[in-house]
Amino acid sequence: MPLRVGVIGVGMIGQEHARRLSGVVTGAEVIAVTDLSADRAKAVAAETGARVYDSGGEVIASAEVDAVVVTSWGPTHAEHVLGAIAAGKPVFCEKPLATDAADCRRIMTAEAAHGKRLVQVGFMRRYDEGYRQLKRLVDAGRIGTPLMAHCAHRNPSVPDSYTSEMAMLDTAVHEVDVLRWLLDEEIVSAQVLTPRPTRHRFDHLQDPQIMLFETSGGARIDVEVFVNCRYGYDIRCEIVGETGAARLADPARPAVRRDGQEGTAVTADWRERFGAAFDAEFQAWVDAASEGTATGPSAWDGYAATAVGDAAVEALKTGGVVPVDMVSRPAFYTGEQ
Amino acid sequence: MPLRVGVIGVGMIGQEHARRLSGVVTGAEVIAVTDLSADRAKAVAAETGARVYDSGGEVIASAEVDAVVVTSWGPTHAEHVLGAIAAGKPVFCEKPLATDAADCRRIMTAEAAHGKRLVQVGFMRRYDEGYRQLKRLVDAGRIGTPLMAHCAHRNPSVPDSYTSEMAMLDTAVHEVDVLRWLLDEEIVSAQVLTPRPTRHRFDHLQDPQIMLFETSGGARIDVEVFVNCRYGYDIRCEIVGETGAARLADPARPAVRRDGQEGTAVTADWRERFGAAFDAEFQAWVDAASEGTATGPSAWDGYAATAVGDAAVEALKTGGVVPVDMVSRPAFYTGEQ
Amino acid sequence: MPLRVGVIGVGMIGQEHARRLSGVVTGAEVIAVTDLSADRAKAVAAETGARVYDSGGEVIASAEVDAVVVTSWGPTHAEHVLGAIAAGKPVFCEKPLATDAADCRRIMTAEAAHGKRLVQVGFMRRYDEGYRQLKRLVDAGRIGTPLMAHCAHRNPSVPDSYTSEMAMLDTAVHEVDVLRWLLDEEIVSAQVLTPRPTRHRFDHLQDPQIMLFETSGGARIDVEVFVNCRYGYDIRCEIVGETGAARLADPARPAVRRDGQEGTAVTADWRERFGAAFDAEFQAWVDAASEGTATGPSAWDGYAATAVGDAAVEALKTGGVVPVDMVSRPAFYTGEQ
Amino acid sequence: MPLRVGVIGVGMIGQEHARRLSGVVTGAEVIAVTDLSADRAKAVAAETGARVYDSGGEVIASAEVDAVVVTSWGPTHAEHVLGAIAAGKPVFCEKPLATDAADCRRIMTAEAAHGKRLVQVGFMRRYDEGYRQLKRLVDAGRIGTPLMAHCAHRNPSVPDSYTSEMAMLDTAVHEVDVLRWLLDEEIVSAQVLTPRPTRHRFDHLQDPQIMLFETSGGARIDVEVFVNCRYGYDIRCEIVGETGAARLADPARPAVRRDGQEGTAVTADWRERFGAAFDAEFQAWVDAASEGTATGPSAWDGYAATAVGDAAVEALKTGGVVPVDMVSRPAFYTGEQ
Known part of the structure; x- marks a missing residue:
């Protein structure tokens, strides 16, 4: 039973990760996407076999979504990560975890309260x-x-x-x-x-x-x-x-x-230099998220x-x-x- | 719908390929294994979720098997590859394709008669x-x-x-x-x-x-x-x-x-040197076999x-x-x- | 007619340069040496066929000395370099040219007054x-x-x-x-x-x-x-x-x-790394000094x-x-x- | 007292060696040159301060010549090397020592009869x-x-x-x-x-x-x-x-x-690749020849x-x-x- 992933934000890097989760990494499928641009969301959904959602909140709330990837605009990261933690769902967040340190601390507090790691930050190196x-x-x-x-x-x-x-x-x-x-x-x-x-x-x-x-x-x-x-x-x-x-x-x-x-x-370019690192990073995330947790760079690192x-x-x-x-x-x- | 693969012969290299098809490559699952050693077959079946078959012939014949991997003892390769061609099923054969040239020619004749490539030989470099x-x-x-x-x-x-x-x-x-x-x-x-x-x-x-x-x-x-x-x-x-x-x-x-x-x-060792090449080789094979054909090193190369x-x-x-x-x-x- | 060189100070680096001038570089011979340690001066003189002088001043003043190498203790460099300029003789000075900037300026003034470069500083790189x-x-x-x-x-x-x-x-x-x-x-x-x-x-x-x-x-x-x-x-x-x-x-x-x-x-060590550079440096110095002038790192560089x-x-x-x-x-x- | 060298044959490689002996290596001077082309001999003599001789035989025989460099046309090597051995003079011979093996054996016999090595062959590597x-x-x-x-x-x-x-x-x-x-x-x-x-x-x-x-x-x-x-x-x-x-x-x-x-x-080119090797080779030759003998590649190696x-x-x-x-x-x- 593959991990059902929702992707919030499918700009360049979000698309890359959606394709990686669908076609390269084992044990996951992208079933939900959302983006400010409905056209872009539709295109990625068509390519990966996902459904389009209206907002990040709906993706996180969906009973069909097991885990969340946050690749939206930086200032929105904290909101979605906090949402995922509140829902008890593993979340991969591209850097930055949050654009200000106070939000990062809020995320750490929430995750610690949950009692188990849920957050992985996208430091692929x-x-x-x-x-x-x-x-x-x-x-x-x-x-x-x-x-x-x-x-x-x-x-x-x-x-x-x-x-x-x-x-x-x-x-x-x-x-x-x-x-x-x-x-x-x-x-x-x-x-x-x-x-x-x-x-x-x-x-x-x-x-x-x-x-x-x-x-x-x-x-x-x-x-x-x-x-x-x-x-x-x-x-x-x-x-x-x-x-x-x-x-x-x-x-x-x-x-x-x-x-x-x-x-x-x-x-x-960075794709050529770190392509294999991104693949390994997402395989590690999928493996951990399938167990309901996270690995690698933590909210503390973010x-x-x-x-x-x-x-x-x-x-x-x-x-x-x-x-x-x-x-x-x-x-x-x-x-x- | 993943490609359903049967593996004939699960010695060291057959086990490696079975694991690769189950856990690394996307789009395939190992559903059948057979080996001269029933214990070894059982162990690999348990690990990959496959069923044990009594012989290579049964693996090839099974309606549940879409494509075949031949990793048995070299002198038996020709028989299994010819069997797969007769069944119209894509077949990955570890080197050698056959231990004598006449058998290789027989395989080429059969594949040409089939009219479409079915055979890929394991030259991973x-x-x-x-x-x-x-x-x-x-x-x-x-x-x-x-x-x-x-x-x-x-x-x-x-x-x-x-x-x-x-x-x-x-x-x-x-x-x-x-x-x-x-x-x-x-x-x-x-x-x-x-x-x-x-x-x-x-x-x-x-x-x-x-x-x-x-x-x-x-x-x-x-x-x-x-x-x-x-x-x-x-x-x-x-x-x-x-x-x-x-x-x-x-x-x-x-x-x-x-x-x-x-x-x-x-x-x-060769695992460290060519591990990624084996992964890419099997991904290419799965992709082609899913289309009912083969790619890369051909029976002619074998x-x-x-x-x-x-x-x-x-x-x-x-x-x-x-x-x-x-x-x-x-x-x-x-x-x- | 080889350049007749006097060496002031034959500690470790002075000995090296004396040997280099005698045995590696062409167009020069060491004919005068002096050192605070009379024994050390005698030993180097014996090895290179030079005569021992009582002081740097006497080396510089000697009619037999065409050019001077200053490899004495750093604080004495300025005095000997100024002496050589006053005598109109080319002088190779190991770094530092002088231990304080005012002395360096004095040397530049004297050399400029002489009207032609006489000073080369030992930056062998x-x-x-x-x-x-x-x-x-x-x-x-x-x-x-x-x-x-x-x-x-x-x-x-x-x-x-x-x-x-x-x-x-x-x-x-x-x-x-x-x-x-x-x-x-x-x-x-x-x-x-x-x-x-x-x-x-x-x-x-x-x-x-x-x-x-x-x-x-x-x-x-x-x-x-x-x-x-x-x-x-x-x-x-x-x-x-x-x-x-x-x-x-x-x-x-x-x-x-x-x-x-x-x-x-x-x-x-530096001998292995820069030995050939020292050889080339001294060949360049001998060639220039034989023409009554200097090349390479100047008093300004010092x-x-x-x-x-x-x-x-x-x-x-x-x-x-x-x-x-x-x-x-x-x-x-x-x-x- | 530098080694007085006669150079037989001052084509491209002979000129190089004459310059090397005059200007790079210590302990030697070129005092005699000869060449089939009188003009070429004159030019090299002028450059190195040597005298022109009419033939290799005269160079070898000259009381002013301590040691000989043979850089003439290959087929003439054996004659000049044998001449130098007969005269008891150290000889550097560019490869080949001789164009046929019998001549090489003659040289070995002559050198052994002399009782001490006189011949060095130009294998600079x-x-x-x-x-x-x-x-x-x-x-x-x-x-x-x-x-x-x-x-x-x-x-x-x-x-x-x-x-x-x-x-x-x-x-x-x-x-x-x-x-x-x-x-x-x-x-x-x-x-x-x-x-x-x-x-x-x-x-x-x-x-x-x-x-x-x-x-x-x-x-x-x-x-x-x-x-x-x-x-x-x-x-x-x-x-x-x-x-x-x-x-x-x-x-x-x-x-x-x-x-x-x-x-x-x-x-x-080979000059850039092996220039320093040629310098070291000739320094070693001059050092040995100054002792009346030879070192490095021998007649046996030739x-x-x-x-x-x-x-x-x-x-x-x-x-x-x-x-x-x-x-x-x-x-x-x-x-x-």
């Missing part, structure tokens, strides 16, 4: 095989206690609607989550450096940016975000420990020698990402070091992976 | 992302017309039951198929060089071996087979063309610097592999160059991919 | 083939206008006498010079981050450190200095430009596959390194961003490479 | 840092007993005067020497495979070729020679042993990411290369396996490196 290998190495003590992490997140280009704040909120947020997970420490402060911006940008945009984070244990993380680097989608991560250093591998691509050069393709994001956005404005304002980790979220 | 990238490069003309291919196939070790002939029939057979596919040419002769054997072997075993093949167009292929190399499972392939050379990438693994060395893990294998085994015995004895490609198999 | 290739790529516009540089400078260990300030003055000073050269811009401010220090350190030492520099044009440079990294001597440099990114290659070392790993040796060093040492103390206090580039040093 | 590292690894037992070697020797293009036999005599001869040295075994047979030739060739030329050698201990060596590969000068070597495999590194070159690719330059070359040229003609016809190693050449 934890399911990327490269990062998982890196974590195994770090956890096995192969590089000793981590002291620093050097990261880069480069996109070939972004649309005009991309703002300087999104470098943190949409882009570096993935590094924030995956580094918290890799180092198993919280981030306590943020600073943002603003290099000479590329001229291949929009006037409103500070690109690149270098984000500097400090962890609770004193480790330092630097993240270059460069979203108009032109040459490809390029994700780097090196962790330096007391006895060694480990580097995330680039995806394997054939090497071609011709015309005086050995050349290897750089991945073109809250931490939002809190760090708030600090970094403030740091971009002020130019200084901004402490991250976070509550203590509730007992409910202790021991989570 | 065509579904490996690395080889697929390599083929795209070659087909796009990035290295010009191929002139040579240099390959290596190394296993850490093999059991005592492994014989010198298996270096060709079980091991190099994968290179034979994938090179025929990459170069889009048939192999016309074989020679086998026998280096000083490793002392970490059984006395009966010539290991390593170097196989030399010539294609119909005059390209040369060398394949090192070294099945007790000890250090890992290592697959190499470089194709050299008139204007460039392209190399299969090693799987991406993190690089660790410690103790004066940068180290990267080598894959440990026949070619057997014919080349016969020549190479003879070459190992004689030490000389042995021409491959093959019929012309039937019109039915022209234009296949 | 500009002669490393890897950095030279990198510079050619950048200068050729292959990555567009540089926006950022990410560097690491790791030593396996340092002696107890190494202080936190030396991370800048002895270690990162090489990155400061080579980045000024690669980017062709001055550094205008410095900040130092202090990660959780390694426990494999001395109590007095902040290790690692991350230095952040901004250039006159707004490019950002980060330099990880980690001098007790244990695993090897490891130098990294990536320059990110508007249209691409270029990375310094690691020295070529054979790859060995065994025991489940592909391993490649990391260089063990001054800039000292000024940036002062700012970074201050930044380490204060934790804030410290502007670099520098005079304008004198016309005499314009157009130098 | 033994001085390449990459091959030296590889040899250290093999000698240290890091890969166990070698069983196979896979090599490639690719040139971007060759002139019209290049013949199919030269693929062995001028090109693969370097692999023959360096593999004999790496494996410390003699080559006992040769076979040559002839792939479909590139169309970017001259009609008279079989290009590429694959040479197969067997050693006295049963190891197998395959060498791809492809002298019109167009894309660069590319030298590969992997040695596979009982417990591991080691690969020659490509020269270190910066990696550039732009336009969807990571690209690294391939070396353009003889072995010629004998293997004869077999491979015969194998190219016949298509079969041709045994190498060699005398036993004279006691005089035992224990040489």
Whole structure:
């Protein structure tokens, strides 16, 4: 009996996830969709065999829906996640869990009151095989206690609607989550450096940016975000420990020698780079949701990402070091992976 | 409505495929299994929710079975594949298609008489992302017309039951198929060089071996087979063309610097190296079988592999160059991919 | 007629250079040495066929000495360099040119008054083939206008006498010079981050450190200095430009596959990593000094390194961003490479 | 007192060596040159400060000449080497030592009669840092007993005067020497495979070729020679042993990411690839010749290369396996490196 999933919001990423749940992942079917655009909802429903609902609330309330995917506009996430928790249904929420930290705390309170995890946040890098290998190495003590992490997140280009704040909120947020997970420490402060911006940008945009984070244990993380680097989608991560250093591998691509050069393709976009991670993430979600619970990145992780994001956005404005304002980790979220 | 699959033979590889069809691939369920060992059949049936049948013939004949997977002992393959064709059912057959070339020809005749492809042979490398990238490069003309291919196939070790002939029939057979596919040419002769054997072997075993093949167009292929190399499972392939050379990438693994060395893990076994290729292979098979047909490596490819294998085994015995004895490609198999 | 060289100070590095001038470089001979330790001076004189002098002043004054190498204790550099300029003799000065910026300015004034370059400062990385290739790529516009540089400078260990300030003055000073050269811009401010220090350190030492520099044009440079990294001597440099990114290659070392790993040796120390660069540096110096002049890193470069060093040492103390206090580039040093 | 060198034959390679002895290597000066072309001899003499002699015989006989470099036309090598031995003078001879094996034996007899090594043959790869590292690894037992070697020797293009036999005599001869040295075994047979030739060739030329050698201990060596590969000068070597495999590194070159690719330059020609090896080779020769003797590749190595070359040229003609016809190693050449 497959998990019956309702998808709230079927824009680009919602459509991707609906197709993934229908055609790639085992053990699930999409039976309900809703979207602000009725046409878009109909098209996705037709493709996946789902029924169209009028609102997220109706999807959550439907007796036919076992679990919910929230891929609507960010500011609506908190409402739908809280709704799902109230209904006792497992919910996958794309990042951000909520656009402000207070809403994240409300979600944590509700989930803790429910007594069992229901919320999984869409930080898919934890399911990327490269990062998982890196974590195994770090956890096995192969590089000793981590002291620093050097990261880069480069996109070939972004649309005009991309703002300087999104470098943190949409882009570096993935590094924030995956580094918290890799180092198993919280981030306590943020600073943002603003290099000479590329001229291949929009006037409103500070690109690149270098984000500097400090962890609770004193480790330092630097993240270059460069979203108009032109040459490809390029994700780097090196962790330096007391006895060694480990580097995330680039995806394997054939090497071609011709015309005086050995050349290897750089991945073109996030779909190519993290497609398999999304598949693994949703398989894990379906497996957990089928048991009535959740796994992977939790509401606590969603809250931490939002809190760090708030600090970094403030740091971009002020130019200084901004402490991250976070509550203590509730007992409910202790021991989570 | 998922494809209802019957699996004939559930030894190690048959169990793997049964699990893959139940738990990884979408659109299929295993509903019938049979095996010489009734206990083994029962265990796999319990795990996958299938029913146990007394024989391959009954599996093929069952009205509940839409398509058949043949993973029994090699010498029985031909009988089951011919049975499936007679029943008009799509059939996936692990290599070899048949242990002698005459049986392969019988299968081709039967399939052509049926008028539509039903047979897919288990050469999973065509579904490996690395080889697929390599083929795209070659087909796009990035290295010009191929002139040579240099390959290596190394296993850490093999059991005592492994014989010198298996270096060709079980091991190099994968290179034979994938090179025929990459170069889009048939192999016309074989020679086998026998280096000083490793002392970490059984006395009966010539290991390593170097196989030399010539294609119909005059390209040369060398394949090192070294099945007790000890250090890992290592697959190499470089194709050299008139204007460039392209190399299969090693799987991406993190690089660790410690103790004066940068180290990267080598894959440990074929499951780690080709697990994703097996998944993709079976998804492709299920998709085609659901349409009542087959895709990928055909009975012709199975026949070619057997014919080349016969020549190479003879070459190992004689030490000389042995021409491959093959019929012309039937019109039915022209234009296949 | 070879260049007759006098070496002032034959500690470890002075001995190395004396041997290099005698036995590796063409066109020079060491004919005079002096050192605070008469025994050490005698030993080096015996080895190279030189005569022992009582003081640096006598070496500089000797009619038999055509050119001078200053490898004495840092605080004495300025005096000897000024002496050589006064004598009109080419002088190679190991870093630092002078331990304070005012002395560097005095040297520039004296050299400009002389009217022709006489001073070369020992920044050998500009002669490393890897950095030279990198510079050619950048200068050729292959990555567009540089926006950022990410560097690491790791030593396996340092002696107890190494202080936190030396991370800048002895270690990162090489990155400061080579980045000024690669980017062709001055550094205008410095900040130092202090990660959780390694426990494999001395109590007095902040290790690692991350230095952040901004250039006159707004490019950002980060330099990880980690001098007790244990695993090897490891130098990294990536320059990110508007249209691409270029990375310094690691020295070529054979790859060995065994025991489940592909391993490649990391260089063990600076001698192994930069030995060929030192050779090329001294050949260039001898060639220029034989013409009565100097080439490569100039007194201006020595001054800039000292000024940036002062700012970074201050930044380490204060934790804030410290502007670099520098005079304008004198016309005499314009157009130098 | 520098070694006074006479150079016999100052074509392209002779000029290179004359310049190297004058300007790069320490401890030598070129004082005599001769060439069939008087103009060419004059030009090189002017450049290096040497005197022009009328013949090789006069160079060898001159009391001013301490040691001789033979870089004349191959068929004249034996005469000049024998002349130098008769005169008791150290002699560096570019490959081949002699164009036929009988002459090589005559040279060995003469040198043994002299009682001390005087002859060094120009196999510069033994001085390449990459091959030296590889040899250290093999000698240290890091890969166990070698069983196979896979090599490639690719040139971007060759002139019209290049013949199919030269693929062995001028090109693969370097692999023959360096593999004999790496494996410390003699080559006992040769076979040559002839792939479909590139169309970017001259009609008279079989290009590429694959040479197969067997050693006295049963190891197998395959060498791809492809002298019109167009894309660069590319030298590969992997040695596979009982417990591991080691690969020659490509020269270190910066990696550039732009336009969807990571690209690294391939070396353009042998000068770029082996320039430093030539420098080291001549320094070693000058050091040994200054002591009145020779080091590195010996007359025995020159003889072995010629004998293997004869077999491979015969194998190219016949298509079969041709045994190498060699005398036993004279006691005089035992224990040489």
